[in-house]
Amino acid sequence: MVFNSETMENNIIKVTVIDREGVAHELEAPTDMNMNMMEVCKSYELPVEGTCGGMAMCASCHMYVESDTELPEKSEDEEDMLDEAFFVDDEKSRLGCQLHITPELDNLVVKLAPVGE
Amino acid sequence: MIETDILIIGAGPTGLFTVFEAGLLKLKCHLIDSLPQAGGQCSEIYPKKPIYDIPAYPEILAGDLTDRLMEQIKPFTPGFTLGESAVSIDKQEDGSFIVTTNRGTKHKAPVVAIAGGLGVFEPRKPPIENLSTFEDKGIEYIIKDPEFYRGKDVVISGGGDSALDWAYFLANGVAKSVALVHRRNSFRGHLDSVQKVMDMADKGQLNLITEAEVVGVEGGDTLSEVVIKHKSQGEIKMATDHWIPLFGLSPKLGPIADWGLNIAKNSIEVDTFDYSTNIDGIYAIGDVNTYPGKLKLILCGFHEATLMVQSAFARIHPDKKNVLKYTTVNGVNGF
Numbered sequence: 001m002v003f004n005s006e007t008m009e010n011n012i013i014k015v016t017v018i019d020r021e022g023v024a025h026e027l028e029a030p031t032d033m034n035m036n037m038m039e040v041c042k043s044y045e046l047p048v049e050g051t052c053g054g055m056a057m058c059a060s061c062h063m064y065v066e067s068d069t070e071l072p073e074k075s076e077d078e079e080d081m082l083d084e085a086f087f088v089d090d091e092k093s094r095l096g097c098q099l100h101i102t103p104e105l106d107n108l109v110v111k112l113a114p115v116g117e
Numbered sequence: 118m119i120e121t122d123i124l125i126i127g128a129g130p131t132g133l134f135t136v137f138e139a140g141l142l143k144l145k146c147h148l149i150d151s152l153p154q155a156g157g158q159c160s161e162i163y164p165k166k167p168i169y170d171i172p173a174y175p176e177i178l179a180g181d182l183t184d185r186l187m188e189q190i191k192p193f194t195p196g197f198t199l200g201e202s203a204v205s206i207d208k209q210e211d212g213s214f215i216v217t218t219n220r221g222t223k224h225k226a227p228v229v230a231i232a233g234g235l236g237v238f239e240p241r242k243p244p245i246e247n248l249s250t251f252e253d254k255g256i257e258y259i260i261k262d263p264e265f266y267r268g269k270d271v272v273i274s275g276g277g278d279s280a281l282d283w284a285y286f287l288a289n290g291v292a293k294s295v296a297l298v299h300r301r302n303s304f305r306g307h308l309d310s311v312q313k314v315m316d317m318a319d320k321g322q323l324n325l326i327t328e329a330e331v332v333g334v335e336g337g338d339t340l341s342e343v344v345i346k347h348k349s350q351g352e353i354k355m356a357t358d359h360w361i362p363l364f365g366l367s368p369k370l371g372p373i374a375d376w377g378l379n380i381a382k383n384s385i386e387v388d389t390f391d392y393s394t395n396i397d398g399i400y401a402i403g404d405v406n407t408y409p410g411k412l413k414l415i416l417c418g419f420h421e422a423t424l425m426v427q428s429a430f431a432r433i434h435p436d437k438k439n440v441l442k443y444t445t446v447n448g449v450n451g452f
Contacts, residue, residue, distance in 0.1 A: 080305035083276045
């Protein structure tokens, strides 16, 4: 692979995160750092807990996908965890930690789910 | 009253390793943890997950890491108060502290090390407006004594092992009736737990309501019915004596947040010189603390614990000389 400024630039995608106050944050996310949406939110200090660290073992990075971006299917682990989450929308709910930053996610729009007590 | 040199709040990896480093300095330790077993998140949340960043272990399961730490600290005979959470702290005239748990167990020590990780694990509560009105008046998040439900109508929510196992147990001649309400058609519990519940539902011994969730609770002095929202059938009202929502646990910093410590971002601020907090004699190590450059890693917790006990030693024995000892020279001399 040839590394030049153009490919470097291509390693960044744009995603939009709407916080719980309804404010949209346009973020740049690197595709070559093995990151996921939970981590991207944390790196911008958005209020996403990510309690379990990204193992799909809590639901503190629950978010709604608002764009029609094609996403990989939910794993059994993710389905199971969403089962125990609250405010779940069957069509839109995902765990941010299971959305890996790939070029296909460019222009993704997500909204942070409310947090329970 | 339990007395020790260093009272450690939290028996996760950082708390456990503190016992070792303190032991090398001849300091005794006692640990308090709200969970019924040692290991913290490693044993409660991900015992079967491999960890790859423990030095010299290319791969180790979180549960095995806990076992090895327990083995490593064995010579130093630490005490444990498990299944109880630290609630209050009182500074004594002699500078020591008395820490009391939710069950009233008292611990006295000149040094308190908070290694509380993300906090105390508490049941996750569904977002229903008047939920608190019926807490302990028909709504319980933990089943303490199954006999409590004898002859009663019970609704259980959740799709994990605890929901399945309790539904099966209570439907087996304990409760008068059991309904299990779950959001999906499939369950995340162990296959045999799922099968047992399915079999009971087929025989009509248990009311299995899937693709549904409890969205409301109603009653007078005590709970009398739950409102269930079903995907296709809409809202169903069901009379019941008890509703037991079993949606797992999530950590909360809890009462420690009210101990007068400087808190930032849900963590305790410390001085990286010795991981001391703003209260003389109280330290915070591992995931529970924060400082510029903080990384929430087990290996960083180990480092923090090691430096912290040096400072704790100076506080406990201000006139005693102490020098770094290598375990390769003297070995490990327990108590």
